[in-house]
Amino acid sequence: AQTVTQSQPEMSVQEAETVTLSCTYDTSESDYYLFWYKQPPSRQMILVIRQEAYKQQNATENRFSVNFQKAAKSFSLKISDSQLGDAAMYFCAYIARWGGGKLIFGQGTELSVKP
């Protein structure tokens, strides 16, 4: 069975600094997608960034980038130049490319940003 693990329940970063959130996963599939979702206090889940497993190049979206290590089954999120609006719960998620529609989420990391 596929699993996603986020080992950091809480993280804190100073405004304008950089923070890295960790995620590991387990799967026997070779073709899959990985995601980071952000869930602000208003509770609506927003996609931050997406990585396709067959692409070696790490995905980037403005201040957000990932470090995807397929062999190690690791998928960390780096947030550069942190802003107050980045404060939220961040979830790492996995989906098999051809395994149906089930997104498997980690337990989440609550990020606080200090002014």
Add this chain to the structure above:
Amino acid sequence: DTGVSQNPRHKITKRGQNVTFRCDPISEHNRLYWYRQTLGQGPEFLTYFQNEAQLEKSRLLSDRFSAERPKGSFSTLEIQRTEQGDSAMYLCASSLKPDSGGENIQYFGAGTRLSVL
């Protein structure tokens, strides 16, 4: 594009009552998903539809839960004889089918928070 819409946003009910939630997906999306999220946890998959067909159900979806998506548009999730353990946020998401160029991205609604007293 108005996004995924869920109603009601909050529902308070007494144990033993039936409740029904509604989800309106993004209009061109042919897949619709339901998840349950308890406080401090990640969402857990419940079920999903492709058009009107329910393709997968989690073992979390007990006999008291039923979901429908008539005509492949909006979906309803009904919980019969609610229990206190059903208290959670119920999230709906929608997407395009992966081979329709959907990139396997699920877009989420704001959720319905259920409190069972």
